[in-house]
Amino acid sequence: xxxxxxxxxxxxxxxxxxxxxxxxxxxxxSLGDEGVHLSVWRIHRRIGMSGGLFANxxxxxxxxxxxxxxxxxxxxxxxxxxxxxxANEAVRPLPGARELLGYLTDSGIPWAIATxxxxxxxxxxxxxxxxxxxxxxxxxxxxVRHAKPDPDLFIxxxxxxxxxxxxxxxxxxxxxxxxxxxxxxxxGVGMLCGGYGQHELEQAGAFRVYEDPAxxxxxxxxIVARS
Amino acid sequence: xxxxxxxxxxxxxxxxxxxxxxxxxxxxxSLGDEGVHLSVWRIHRRIGMSGGLFANxxxxxxxxxxxxxxxxxxxxxxxxxxxxxxANEAVRPLPGARELLGYLTDSGIPWAIATxxxxxxxxxxxxxxxxxxxxxxxxxxxxVRHAKPDPDLFIxxxxxxxxxxxxxxxxxxxxxxxxxxxxxxxxGVGMLCGGYGQHELEQAGAFRVYEDPAxxxxxxxxIVARS
Numbered sequence: 001x002x003x004x005x006x007x008x009x010x011x012x013x014x015x016x017x018x019x020x021x022x023x024x025x026x027x028x029x030s031l032g033d034e035g036v037h038l039s040v041w042r043i044h045r046r047i048g049m050s051g052g053l054f055a056n057x058x059x060x061x062x063x064x065x066x067x068x069x070x071x072x073x074x075x076x077x078x079x080x081x082x083x084x085x086x087a088n089e090a091v092r093p094l095p096g097a098r099e100l101l102g103y104l105t106d107s108g109i110p111w112a113i114a115t116x117x118x119x120x121x122x123x124x125x126x127x128x129x130x131x132x133x134x135x136x137x138x139x140x141x142x143x144v145r146h147a148k149p150d151p152d153l154f155i156x157x158x159x160x161x162x163x164x165x166x167x168x169x170x171x172x173x174x175x176x177x178x179x180x181x182x183x184x185x186x187x188g189v190g191m192l193c194g195g196y197g198q199h200e201l202e203q204a205g206a207f208r209v210y211e212d213p214a215x216x217x218x219x220x221x222x223i224v225a226r227s
Numbered sequence: 228x229x230x231x232x233x234x235x236x237x238x239x240x241x242x243x244x245x246x247x248x249x250x251x252x253x254x255x256x257s258l259g260d261e262g263v264h265l266s267v268w269r270i271h272r273r274i275g276m277s278g279g280l281f282a283n284x285x286x287x288x289x290x291x292x293x294x295x296x297x298x299x300x301x302x303x304x305x306x307x308x309x310x311x312x313x314a315n316e317a318v319r320p321l322p323g324a325r326e327l328l329g330y331l332t333d334s335g336i337p338w339a340i341a342t343x344x345x346x347x348x349x350x351x352x353x354x355x356x357x358x359x360x361x362x363x364x365x366x367x368x369x370x371v372r373h374a375k376p377d378p379d380l381f382i383x384x385x386x387x388x389x390x391x392x393x394x395x396x397x398x399x400x401x402x403x404x405x406x407x408x409x410x411x412x413x414x415g416v417g418m419l420c421g422g423y424g425q426h427e428l429e430q431a432g433a434f435r436v437y438e439d440p441a442x443x444x445x446x447x448x449x450i451v452a453r454s
Contacts, residue, residue, distance in 0.1 A: 021252055021267045032317070039321060039439060040248045041422040094266060195268040197424020212266060
């Protein structure tokens with residue numbers, strides 16, 4: 001029997017940390033090195049989904065052959081380019097992210113993080129947010145079978161909190177978060193700070209859209225009763 | 228008495244050339260060097276407007292003092308960061324851009340380019356597109372009093388073509404292009420390839436929205452009679 005409480009299940013990149021555009025250009029560079037020239041906005045619209053699905057969509061659209069070797073080079077190229085683009089404190093927590101998490105903790109509202117990224121890339125972002133993965137549930141790509149837009153990451157996060165996913169809020173910046181929220185029967189809350197438009201998030205199922213964590217915190221009564 | 232023809236007036240960055248995301252991160256870097264930390268998506272939503280207005284909006288939002296010196300450093304910092312991010316062919320024409328311009332030329336449909344950028348930054352993009360500014364009207368920021376969302380750039384472009392702006396189509400990826408189109412009494416045609424959402428462009432006045440130049444060319448009958 002899980003706790004009868006509303007849990008906040010957060011995406012990480014683009015929702016709590018301002019890192020989407022660096023990820024986008026890092027993928028562009030890594031794909032370009034493989035001779036795949038996708039328009040940058042198309043990469044932007046795929047960010048946040050599972051890397052495997054990302055590769056499959058590429059395969060369908062560009063017709064190049066996806067081999068294990070090529071995938072491995074793509075992921076390694078992305079990681080190297082991202083590390084360069086995100087160096088020197090170029091990637092920061094989004095406005096209000098630390099305050100929002102602090103408010104939830106102080107109010108006793110359960111929260112967790114669920115990201116399509118892997119722990120080694122998430123670790124830097126968690127440190128910037130002041131989140132200790134020893135104390136807060138952090139579910140990463142390597143811990144579930146399917147990443148977003150499948151619901152596994154958020155369902156696992158709710159289980160770790162011992163909360164009912166059907167009462168949870170999924171906070172994310174991409175349509176993959178919103179689709180995963182619907183598939184998990186959670187409520188999706190969209191964030192503009194990842195660069196999607198409001199209507200795109202609403203069309204994917206967001207029941208409310210905020211600019212960024214600071215905006216959500218200011219109007220949090222709209223989505224959960226203040227304790 | 229101007230020619231009774233529909234002219235195509237194109238924005239450059241994000242509409243014909245895939246350079247928006249590099250400009251966004253270049254501004255982020257340049258602003259960061261001045262101690263101004265704006266979320267990246269907010270910079271994205273300002274790209275394409277006049278640099279002066281961009282600076283004024285920053286001033287209002289962040290409360291920092293905008294001096295001549297600081298502005299000069301911001302613009303120089305952006306140019307240096309952009310040159311680095313756009314090196315090694317990282318910036319390419321968008322799919323179908325060359326073909327669309329070629330189709331218009333072959334069909335005798337008048338077209339011009341109107342960009343909030345300056346000629347020194349536009350020159351590289353024009354070369355990549357195969358556009359010779361000696362043959363095609365290219366109106367840059369330094370040639371008009373007010374840049375977008377003021378209508379001056381597009382009005383000047385129509386004049387150079389000796390076409391009626393009231394019969395012209397303005398093709399752009401940002402809401403600043405669409406607002407300028409309305410203020411000029413032209414029709415705005417939105418392009419998703421700059422990373423805005425379709426609804427954002429429609430709300431700003433786009434009467435039709437395409438993915439990119441290739442998509443527009445495929446369905447060009449929707450907006451102009453084939454010759």
